[in-house]
Amino acid sequence: MKLLKKLIEAIKAFESWSSLLYSLVAIIIALILGAVFIIAFGYDVRVAFFHLYNGSFGSLYSLSQTLFQTTPLIFAGLAVAIGFKSGLFNIGVEGQLYWGALASAVVGLRVGSWPMAIALPVTLLVGAIAGGIWGFIPGLLKAKTGAHEVITTIMLNEIAILGTTFMTVNYFKVAGPVDQTARLAETVRIPPIVPGGDISSGIIIAIIIVGLTYFLLNKTSLGYDLQTVGNSPKAAEYGGIKSSRMTILAMVISGSVAGLAGSTIIMGRLGRFVTNFSPGYGFTGIAVAVLARNNPIAVLLAALLFGALEAGGMTMQLFARIPNDLIGIIQGLVILFVAAPGFIRLLTKFKTRKEAGERT
Amino acid sequence: MNAVELKNINKRFGEVVANKNINFTVKKGEIHSLLGENGAGKSTLMKILFGLYSQDSGQIFIEGQQQEINIPSEAIQLGLGMIHQHFMLVDRLSVAENIIAGKEIAKNGFLNLKRAYQEIEELSKKFGLKVDPGAKIEDISVGEQQRVEILKALYREAEILILDEPTAVLTPQETDELFEIMRELKKDGKTIIFITHKLKETMKISDRVTVLRDGESVGTVDTTETSPQALARMMVGRDVVLRVEKEAKVAGKELLKVENLKLHNPQGSGLRDISFEVKKGEILGIAGVEGNGQFELEEALIGLQKLDSGMIEYNGQEINKLSTYQRRQLGIAHIPSDRNRRGLVSDFRLDWNLILGSEWKKPFARRGVLNSDKIKAYGRELIEKFDIRTPGLSVTARQLSGGNQQKAIIARELSGGPDFILAAQPTRGVDVGAIEYIHNLLLDMRTKGKAILLISAELDELRSLSDRILVIYEGQIIAEKSGEFDEQELGLLMAGRKEGEVDETA
Amino acid sequence: MTSDILAVIFNLNTFNAALRLSIPLALGAMAGAFSERAGIINIGLEGMLLMGAFAGVFGSFVTGSAWLGVGFAAVAGILTSLIFAIFIIEFKADHVVAGVGLNILALGFTTWMMQMIWGTRGASPSVASVPAIVIYFLEDIPVIGRLLGIQSPFVYIMLAMILAGWVLMFKTPLGLRIRFTGEHPEAADSQGINVKKIKYFSLLLSGFFCGVGGAYLSLGHLSQFSRNMTAGRGYMALAANIFGQWNPLGGLAASLLFGFTDAMQMRLQGIDIGLANDLIQMLPYVLTIAVLAGAVIKSRPPAALGNHYESGE
Amino acid sequence: AEGDIAIVFATGGLGDQSFNDAAYRGIQMAEEDLGINYNYGEPASIADYENYLQLFASAGVYDLIISIGFDQADALADVSARFPDQQFALVDAALEADNVGSYVYTEQERGFLMGAAAAMMTQRSDEYEMINQEYRIGVVGGMEIPLINANIAGYRAGAEYISEDVHVSHSYVGAWDDPGRGKELAISMIENDVDIIWAAAGRSGLGAIEAAQENNVYAIGSDSDQGHLAPDHILTNGMKFVDNTVFLAVEQVLDGIFEPGIQVIGIEEGALGYTESLLPADIIERLEEIKASIIAGEIEIPDSL
Numbered sequence A: 001m002k003l004l005k006k007l008i009e010a011i012k013a014f015e016s017w018s019s020l021l022y023s024l025v026a027i028i029i030a031l032i033l034g035a036v037f038i039i040a041f042g043y044d045v046r047v048a049f050f051h052l053y054n055g056s057f058g059s060l061y062s063l064s065q066t067l068f069q070t071t072p073l074i075f076a077g078l079a080v081a082i083g084f085k086s087g088l089f090n091i092g093v094e095g096q097l098y099w100g101a102l103a104s105a106v107v108g109l110r111v112g113s114w115p116m117a118i119a120l121p122v123t124l125l126v127g128a129i130a131g132g133i134w135g136f137i138p139g140l141l142k143a144k145t146g147a148h149e150v151i152t153t154i155m156l157n158e159i160a161i162l163g164t165t166f167m168t169v170n171y172f173k174v175a176g177p178v179d180q181t182a183r184l185a186e187t188v189r190i191p192p193i194v195p196g197g198d199i200s201s202g203i204i205i206a207i208i209i210v211g212l213t214y215f216l217l218n219k220t221s222l223g224y225d226l227q228t229v230g231n232s233p234k235a236a237e238y239g240g241i242k243s244s245r246m247t248i249l250a251m252v253i254s255g256s257v258a259g260l261a262g263s264t265i266i267m268g269r270l271g272r273f274v275t276n277f278s279p280g281y282g283f284t285g286i287a288v289a290v291l292a293r294n295n296p297i298a299v300l301l302a303a304l305l306f307g308a309l310e311a312g313g314m315t316m317q318l319f320a321r322i323p324n325d326l327i328g329i330i331q332g333l334v335i336l337f338v339a340a341p342g343f344i345r346l347l348t349k350f351k352t353r354k355e356a357g358e359r360t
Numbered sequence B: 001m002n003a004v005e006l007k008n009i010n011k012r013f014g015e016v017v018a019n020k021n022i023n024f025t026v027k028k029g030e031i032h033s034l035l036g037e038n039g040a041g042k043s044t045l046m047k048i049l050f051g052l053y054s055q056d057s058g059q060i061f062i063e064g065q066q067q068e069i070n071i072p073s074e075a076i077q078l079g080l081g082m083i084h085q086h087f088m089l090v091d092r093l094s095v096a097e098n099i100i101a102g103k104e105i106a107k108n109g110f111l112n113l114k115r116a117y118q119e120i121e122e123l124s125k126k127f128g129l130k131v132d133p134g135a136k137i138e139d140i141s142v143g144e145q146q147r148v149e150i151l152k153a154l155y156r157e158a159e160i161l162i163l164d165e166p167t168a169v170l171t172p173q174e175t176d177e178l179f180e181i182m183r184e185l186k187k188d189g190k191t192i193i194f195i196t197h198k199l200k201e202t203m204k205i206s207d208r209v210t211v212l213r214d215g216e217s218v219g220t221v222d223t224t225e226t227s228p229q230a231l232a233r234m235m236v237g238r239d240v241v242l243r244v245e246k247e248a249k250v251a252g253k254e255l256l257k258v259e260n261l262k263l264h265n266p267q268g269s270g271l272r273d274i275s276f277e278v279k280k281g282e283i284l285g286i287a288g289v290e291g292n293g294q295f296e297l298e299e300a301l302i303g304l305q306k307l308d309s310g311m312i313e314y315n316g317q318e319i320n321k322l323s324t325y326q327r328r329q330l331g332i333a334h335i336p337s338d339r340n341r342r343g344l345v346s347d348f349r350l351d352w353n354l355i356l357g358s359e360w361k362k363p364f365a366r367r368g369v370l371n372s373d374k375i376k377a378y379g380r381e382l383i384e385k386f387d388i389r390t391p392g393l394s395v396t397a398r399q400l401s402g403g404n405q406q407k408a409i410i411a412r413e414l415s416g417g418p419d420f421i422l423a424a425q426p427t428r429g430v431d432v433g434a435i436e437y438i439h440n441l442l443l444d445m446r447t448k449g450k451a452i453l454l455i456s457a458e459l460d461e462l463r464s465l466s467d468r469i470l471v472i473y474e475g476q477i478i479a480e481k482s483g484e485f486d487e488q489e490l491g492l493l494m495a496g497r498k499e500g501e502v503d504e505t506a
Numbered sequence C: 001m002t003s004d005i006l007a008v009i010f011n012l013n014t015f016n017a018a019l020r021l022s023i024p025l026a027l028g029a030m031a032g033a034f035s036e037r038a039g040i041i042n043i044g045l046e047g048m049l050l051m052g053a054f055a056g057v058f059g060s061f062v063t064g065s066a067w068l069g070v071g072f073a074a075v076a077g078i079l080t081s082l083i084f085a086i087f088i089i090e091f092k093a094d095h096v097v098a099g100v101g102l103n104i105l106a107l108g109f110t111t112w113m114m115q116m117i118w119g120t121r122g123a124s125p126s127v128a129s130v131p132a133i134v135i136y137f138l139e140d141i142p143v144i145g146r147l148l149g150i151q152s153p154f155v156y157i158m159l160a161m162i163l164a165g166w167v168l169m170f171k172t173p174l175g176l177r178i179r180f181t182g183e184h185p186e187a188a189d190s191q192g193i194n195v196k197k198i199k200y201f202s203l204l205l206s207g208f209f210c211g212v213g214g215a216y217l218s219l220g221h222l223s224q225f226s227r228n229m230t231a232g233r234g235y236m237a238l239a240a241n242i243f244g245q246w247n248p249l250g251g252l253a254a255s256l257l258f259g260f261t262d263a264m265q266m267r268l269q270g271i272d273i274g275l276a277n278d279l280i281q282m283l284p285y286v287l288t289i290a291v292l293a294g295a296v297i298k299s300r301p302p303a304a305l306g307n308h309y310e311s312g313e
Numbered sequence D: 001a002e003g004d005i006a007i008v009f010a011t012g013g014l015g016d017q018s019f020n021d022a023a024y025r026g027i028q029m030a031e032e033d034l035g036i037n038y039n040y041g042e043p044a045s046i047a048d049y050e051n052y053l054q055l056f057a058s059a060g061v062y063d064l065i066i067s068i069g070f071d072q073a074d075a076l077a078d079v080s081a082r083f084p085d086q087q088f089a090l091v092d093a094a095l096e097a098d099n100v101g102s103y104v105y106t107e108q109e110r111g112f113l114m115g116a117a118a119a120m121m122t123q124r125s126d127e128y129e130m131i132n133q134e135y136r137i138g139v140v141g142g143m144e145i146p147l148i149n150a151n152i153a154g155y156r157a158g159a160e161y162i163s164e165d166v167h168v169s170h171s172y173v174g175a176w177d178d179p180g181r182g183k184e185l186a187i188s189m190i191e192n193d194v195d196i197i198w199a200a201a202g203r204s205g206l207g208a209i210e211a212a213q214e215n216n217v218y219a220i221g222s223d224s225d226q227g228h229l230a231p232d233h234i235l236t237n238g239m240k241f242v243d244n245t246v247f248l249a250v251e252q253v254l255d256g257i258f259e260p261g262i263q264v265i266g267i268e269e270g271a272l273g274y275t276e277s278l279l280p281a282d283i284i285e286r287l288e289e290i291k292a293s294i295i296a297g298e299i300e301i302p303d304s305l
């Protein structure tokens, strides 16, 4: 009870409700523009939005689809947010999640015979560690040589995708038309929340990590130090905080959360590591994080929004025959408008002008 | 004819009323001081005049004509020039580039830097403002930067100059030079609005004074008909002790000892063989013109810069190798001269800022987990105790006024139970009321037997607080004084005169 | 063996390919330099390039003229950056967010339009493209002739634009104003520089460069548009810009490095050097990191990068 | 309902001018000739396959749901188990399930034909001006995956079968959707005197075909007849008659003779082949002989590198 109260308090304190309202207005504007688009090309808006809703929240199954799309985005968004909070732009989530995924797959195959209560967490943990190691590299490079993390992480993404493929092909491959590892045992697969149900407990893991991230950033000394470095490296130095150590740590933590994005996908739906499996979760993670202004709790909401659009877009494409790319357009617009507090202020400006009285 | 006339100016920032119905008149050719506490609304008023802010209501008259000033370029057109409280210079560009940007000299569409150099040199000769047009801003001293700021205005043929706290970062000598320049400008027929927190300066240079308090104009007086005490009363609304009294006290045991500190700095003077010691219950002042090594000394003592050689001994223990964190652990507090960047995390809440450096310590954290309740309680306590004026704990440091930012830093540093206080420029840019308060705090610490190293460019401050004063010049201690300090003498020493020579002239 | 490798790497064809591969990167990097020098982080390069690539093919398809297509691309680049600019300058959008949004929007928009116009989601039909030109007097000079004698006109356009961009940025009053704005917008404002105008100008110029860069991809290098054909080049350009220290010439150098290592990688795949292809394909990225980590230069972005500034508030 | 078919394409989506488009043609043929209705989905990532399959299956109205693409096998395994009464077809991968009919192609056979054709052609510099005197052919693969490698292995074997002197180079773009790089890879081969390039790289291959056209060498298309892209330069196409496979599956369902199980199909079944395009008559003749030998099992073709 107390915990819940504290949580509510934290949410209230952290993100003012007005900014949530802003975001809602922004989403509505983006949807309206999307509707204009739909009409302009001769589609039926009502049908489109009906399916968009139906496919995202219309039924328990739709909801499960939304959450399924949401889960990796939460991890990816958190990973990016942790970087930003610490003054680092981690574009490398994509690469980190590939290593997380491969490591989980490889270890998951080894520990599949263990009891689930041990095997599952171990497999997840290994993914986090692998992602963390891949995050360590740009962190170390930045701390020791000043190499800009934007460049190094972009490069490391490519290296990770090629590297995981190389490892799979040469060491872990099973026969099949795709380069992939063997299928994981059920003990290391993330089970549904209710046995036999549609909703995967991946979302629960994600929510736990959201909580942990929030806790780390706002309730721990380490989080304090990370944010100090992110905000003002000079003040950090002054306060006796080792910036270079924090830079490395931030990248490692960010990388491990990214690694979990990969782990949960392969331990969930895919059931094995498949080369080139990610459609760019890491990059969408950037959008999620910035949309959420790097607030972990808002990351959850932003990821949910993206997940819902993805899931709804699928049904919209299937049953209203509107190309899926409309979803991209709407997503882009949502991001643009949510990012732009000034636009909504502009809508209300006329009123305030009048109130302020004449200006000479 | 009035050069500037502001009528019924109102300006608010959200809840804060920065300017309330202000009327302000400056006569042509006068030097007019604008006084007021931190946050009184001086800068805001001047930014409105210069077109950087727009007033919510009110009128502006320049040379008797009502004017709309929406952007600075319009103000520049009208002959206004502003030298900002925080320098508006681009570090990585040259002096000349900084001056001409916006009013460039071009030939066939290309920048003509050669001509620009010439023009700047002519201008600087005319008004006695020595600068090197080709030097990068980041490589020149604060005093020179100030001159560049003035040149920027003169280059734009400003007739009315607004100087917002130009002396805050200047040494007495540099201030005197600036006053010379101001008189020169006045002779040239220019009008000057001058903002400062230093009443002595106001008395010395201005013709008339206007005082703001809480966003309102308290009144305008002729300088000749007022006194520092009277002005302070107008500003603060009560009597202010302008020079604190310190009780006689015998210093205790030696706490900090430095020997042969050396630090090479290609851009500044660095440290060249510095030795001294500070005793418990003593305030040791370091006097010096900015850029003579005091910054390096400050940073080296706390471990933010590495020494080339030398020894720092604290409480009998050599601390050369210790990190900043470890040194702070030993009871060294640090009020940094670079308060905006070093002292505060500008986007952190106030209570978080108040535990910077203690975020791993009890009671604020246990095993790395922060205790928000304790942190908040502590924040409230300090706000109360140190009279930090803030709407609340969740306000970010950035949103505090300069004086209150400084109070927050001092509150944090003095509350940690330090034995040694490294206080660098503790009252820079702070209003008289706050200065009084800070000075009292430091003396209080002295009474409690703490050792204090006071690095300051304010001679008055040094003289009234210090038990001993060392003068630093080009990275060396060139003199040590104790007892009654002669202002004239100290000033000359800071300028690099040898002690012998000073004695002769004195 | 080693001589084999060296022969494969250091030959004119490799340099030629490096030049071609560097064009969109170098133009994108310069676009990044202009917007970032004016204080605006530009993650949206990818989207601007993509819009340019699409509009180029669309223009060529509609008019039948490749050069008109390039014009379409330039205009599309400018319009795209105008949207970006309005969001950032007028609505004070976070730069990174807006850039990411723009990229997603551009990908969705171009794919959507492709379906509406050509009914396909993959690749457009082939259209008139810009053919290579032969410069006769150059052609006969031994080395230069093979390198520059027969080239896509875009090579010259790119080189000329980069040079012009460099001059503009560092040798003209406007360039000084741009640099000033990105370092200290308030100072710029105080000196009578119209910060808003400068930001608009820099961003639109940025869009123009990207438009042309995109047109090169679809009309210079290829002759069709294909979904997501920029394939991350905008991000590479961003990296090149930072690598090149926010200087068009530096960006060109970095792009040439990327282009060269990529060209080299492609050629190494062709000879058996006992290394898995995956590993060979990593080469450009590994080398970039190595060079960056080994270089002594510390990146120093414009001081006010990412900030918002509004005069008169 | 009678004659309702659903089809889930591979992630490249429609418009790839080869694989997915071929499947699309198959379903359109079925619409025209058999009067069926169809609905389709274009997943963006492999994790989405399951969603689409599930959506179609739970609709419960489709007589057949067709999965296009080798990487759908896992997703289909799960979904088909959940919907035992639903009939599924899987094209391009094998899946053992009671309600799934799956079709796998002997890719290496097609590669073999292409390699043989190219090897014969590259030796004819006296007859064809686009052919140089070097005996060099190449193949540009999209990504280094088993399916592509089977093709390349066949290609190499086919060339070797014709002549030991023909040099084969192969490289990978590393993406299916980067025609710019596909083109550069092809150019790098052409610089090394390769005069026939097989583009087996999805949309990246479009760039390789452009490179061939511009530099006046031959290209070989993939999956569909890509001749229209460069009529004078597409020597032949390595055909995978996905359209026929799709059509066949639909037809069998309508006729009630659709059988679950894995079907390995190739040249013998008419599922793989080539187009005559620009090939000279004697080479076509030779290819037909090779085809016969393959069908007769007289040629052993490796399916990996």
Ligand SMILES: Nc1ncnc2c1ncn2[C@@H]1O[C@H](COP(=O)(O)OP(=O)(O)OP(=O)(O)O)[C@@H](O)[C@H]1O
Binding pocket: B013, B016, B017, B018, B036, B037, B038, B039, B040, B041, B042, B043, B044, B045, B085, B399, B400, B401, B402, B403, B431
């Ligand atoms: N841009 C701004 N946004 C919000 N509040 C502001 C802004 N600028 C000034 N204020 C507020 O307006 C009030 C007046 O500030 P102003 O800068 O004019 O004070 P000042 O007299 O110049 O103080 P100081 O002596 O510290 O320079 C202060 O309360 C300040 O916090």
Ligand SMILES: Nc1ncnc2c1ncn2[C@@H]1O[C@H](COP(=O)(O)OP(=O)(O)OP(=O)(O)O)[C@@H](O)[C@H]1O
Binding pocket: B038, B039, B043, B085, B086, B397, B398, B399, B400, B401, B402, B403, B429, B430
């Ligand atoms: N964007 C802003 N939002 C909120 N408060 C602001 C903003 N900009 C300035 N302020 C506040 O306005 C006040 C006046 O700003 P100013 O630029 O005069 O600096 P200052 O803090 O007074 O500096 P100093 O102490 O050196 O005089 C400061 O307290 C500052 O914190």
Ligand SMILES: [Mg+2]
Binding pocket: B042, B043, B044, B085, B164
């Ligand atoms: Mg002020």
Ligand SMILES: [Mg+2]
Binding pocket: B038, B039, B043, B085, B402
């Ligand atoms: Mg101030």
